[in-house]
Amino acid sequence: MNKKLPHLMHKYALFLLLYAAGGWCFLSAQTLDRPRLDFDTPCASSGYNTFKVFFSWAPVGSVMEDNEFILELSDANGDFANSTELARVGDMNNTDTFEFEFGFPDTTAGEKYRVRVRSTKPEKFSPPSDEFPAYYRKVNQSLTINVIDGNVVGDVELCGGGNYELSVHNYPDESAYIWYKNGVAVPGENGASFMVSEAGQYYAEVDYGQYCSSDTASNIVTVTVGEALEVSINDGLPAKEVCPGDNATLTADIDRANYTYIWYKNGEQVGNPGYRPRLSLDASAPQGEYRVRVETPGGCMAESNSVQVTTPDISVTTDKGSNVLLLPGETVTITASTTASAPEYTWYKDNVPLPGNNNRAITINEPGTYKVKVKQSSGCMVEVFSPGTRVARPERFVITIDPDGGYTPCQNASATLRLSGIYAETEDGTSMDVYDEYKNKFNYQWYRNNNYLDGRTGTSLTIDQTTENGTYALKATYEDSDIWSDDIDLRLRLEETVTIEASDDILCGGSITINITTNTGNTDYTYAWYRDGEKISENTTTLDIEEEGAYRLGVSAYGCTVFSNELVIHPFDESVIEVDASERIIIPEGTSKTVTATGGDTYFWYNAENELISDTASVAISEEGLLTLRAYVGDCEVVREFTVEYQDGYIIPNVVSPNNDGINDHWVLPNVYAFNPDIEVTIYSSTGQIVLQTTEYQNNWPESTMTYARNKPVFYYRILKEGKEVVRQGTITLIR
Structure with a gap:
């Protein structure tokens, strides 16, 4: 085995570690330079939008x-957020x-844009470029201004x-404009329209x-300013009165053949300019x-003062x-009364002038229809008639009486009758209200039930x-004539x-006596009894x-009725008496059972021999x-009867x-079950169908008419x- 191998492995691992560390240091040394612009002031548009940046x-x-x-x-302010x-x-x-080759967005518009470069792996940012203005031009042609009736008007003359x-x-919907006067931008004017009042040469971009704006420069409009134009009519006065039938005119104080005049009446143009x-x-309707409005050939305009034209409005009344x-x-x-100046009066009777009656007032002693004609003798010569006044002799008088407002028969404690109308009827049947003129010309006397009321005179x-309830009437006397009103049935309430x-x-059972507990003490009263609203006795x-x-x-008395309180009489309800046993009482022989009643005042129990047992x-x-x-x-009695039986036992036949x-023709149950309202008996066929279901079973099943399909059928019961x-x-x- 080579014992140096582990040592070599350590050296190799160290080499890899140093290599990796050196690589990380190498990567972190990356440098991104500031971008260099290949443009100065980019003016982008749909036809030209290709630009370069060197990096x-x-x-x-x-x-x-x-x-x-x-x-x-960045945004227009140089911010990269x-x-x-x-x-x-x-x-x-x-x-x-x-x-980089790119195009500017169509929203580009500003003076301080910058660009930068970002790497993604690793993420690093270059320094921003220098600021530059940039605009995306949606309009790439000249504007037109002051277009009137489809034509560009280059000169404007102001008054x-x-x-x-x-x-x-042609392009009225851009976000901002620059207006120029004599080649200098007008501060604060950036809308699609511009109100001018001074002479100069104007255009817009x-x-x-x-x-980037100059390519959109509009046509130039030259504005000149002349002297102020003023015009008035009717010598500047606000009103003019015109006599009926006159050929009146209104005249402007400027008269030039090359001027255009446009007249208005009540805001509507009159005739052609x-x-x-x-x-x-x-002449038929001059009022208004x-x-x-006057216009010069150079476009100056002026409006006159307003003049209210009226015709004489005189009136006459009597x-x-x-x-x-x-x-x-x-x-x-x-x-007569009139608004006419220096009036002249002529009186008419039945549309015929009355000679010699030329005063403001006329005294009449004959029937007829009278009116007066008034003529204004200064200013406009205007004539007007008053409404006609019909003067008639009465054929007869009619008087009316009424109670004061708020009167309701048999509801008021007091009431006042008054003379409410006096009418004169003429021979042609016309009725005239003459209350105010004649109420003091009559003598009055009141009557009740056709009887003279001593001392009751006057109009109320x-x-x-x-x-004092009764039928009232009023007699009015004029000279030797008596006039009677209609009758009024006046009824005050009974104070009872x-x-x-x-x-x-x-x-x-039996009867109940109802008594009056209030002593009216008046023999004039009559009585009537009512049940459920129907009269039953008097x-x-x-x-x-x-x-x-x-x-x-x-x-009732004196034509009015007062009603008593209402008494409701109920029939006795026997169900208030309750007993804790049914009408059929079953007890085992040799035992006793206690039966208790409730709901009554007293109780008496009797046996079959009518002997009191409790x-x-x-x-x-x-x-x-x-x-x-x-x-x-x-005093109400309730009688209940019960049948007491000994219990038969509990054997139920099968x-x-x-x-x-x-013999044994019916299925007979013990009396504890039969005839008992608390016991329900149900009999089923062998197929489970209900044959009988009842309470108070009468021991009467099966009926003699009952048929069944097979011998010795079996039924099921439940109690x-x-x-x-x-x-x-x-x-x-x-079984049979």
Whole structure:
């Protein structure tokens, strides 16, 4: 064995370790140089977007075989936090100098971009390049501005103090623009439009920075500024009154044949634009708000003041309204009021002028329809008529009376009747309301039930006593004529509280007496008894009842009724008496059983000989026979009867011979099971079908009409107590 071998192995392992360590140190010595730009101010576009960056690194072999070099672009401020990858190469791991070829993203727009190179294995970053402006130009042609009706207009003439909007026509949606005045960028103006107010030469560019924008420069628009243009109409006054039928005009204070005039009425253009310094108003409807706009050939514009054109609006009214009543021997004076200046009056009767009646007022003593014509004698000569006033003699008067608001028959403690209307009816049937004019011309007297009420005069009457209920009427007297109102049935409430009570509210045979407990003390009252809302009796203060129901008493007087409280009479419910035994009581002979009743006030137990055997709730029984209970709840009696039998035993037959010989024809159960409501008997066929299922089995199975297919059929039975406990079960064989 070579004993030097372990020593050599140690040397070899040490060599490998040093080699690996040296390799790691070698890899970590990789250097990425600053990228060198092959451009100064890149202006990328869809037609030109190929650029180069030179890059060197060292030493060759210091990166992994699957390393990649990635060229990254910063944001517009030179920050690489969210860098953009421009290019990537994976085949330059053995080349220390090479170039990246790439295109800028279409979102590129800024002045401080930088690039850097990143290796992936190991990951290292080169120093960033120098800053450079870069823009991706979506627009590569000249802008057009001030396009009007499809034509580029190069000259704009402004009036002094005016302004004008220049706007980009062909590319209006770029993010930013540069506007120039006389070759100098206008600070702060970067929108697609620019409002100018000064003379100069204007053009626009898309804002692609200092070096990339010039190719988009627009056409130049020359703006000149002249003197301010002003125009007014109607001598600058805001209003003009036009007389009806006049051929009125409005005139601008500037009259030049090469100017364009556009007139407006109430905001709507009137006629066509042109040389129209005067506007003739429509004589049929001149009213409205007018203005004019004037335009010069050079584009200067001015708007006039607004003028409100009106026509005279005069009115005339009279103080008597549309209907006036003329009483015999009296006169009526009608007076006119008007807004006309220097009015002249002419009165008419039935549309015919009245000669000599030219004053503001007229005194009338004849029926007819009167009106006045007013003519304005200064300014516009305008005429207007007042509404007509009909003057008529009454054929008769009608008066009405009503209670004050809130009155409801038999609900109010007091009420006031008032004269509510006076109407005059003329010979043609027209009714006129003359309450205000004539209410003080009549004398008044009140009546109740056609009886004169002494001292009750005037236009109102207050009633506050129930005894004064009745039919009221008012008589009005004028000279020798009497006028009667319609009748009013006035009923105040009865000031009574009626209470009834009964000797009992449970009906159990016989009758119950209901009495009135409130003493009304008035012999004028009448009475009516009601059950369930139906009248059942009258003119009695007590009622004996034998039927259940809801009872009330109605007390009536002076046309009103007041109702008592309601008493509900119930029938006696015998189920309140409960006994802890069924009607059939089975006891073994020689024993006793205690039966107890509940729900009553007193109890009496009787045997078959009607002898009292207990006067308490319980009774002990030991003999067969009839047992009777008489229980009492108040005056109500409940009678229950029970049959006491000795128990037959517990033998249940398993053979039945239904041959109608009177012997063993039926399956007979002991009395502890038969006729017992707590026992359920079920009989099944041999196939499991239910043949009989019943409680209180009557010892009557099988019926004589029952048929069966084979000799000596076997049936099965089950006996349950209270539907749950199986007390007996077995078989039954039928033989002939």
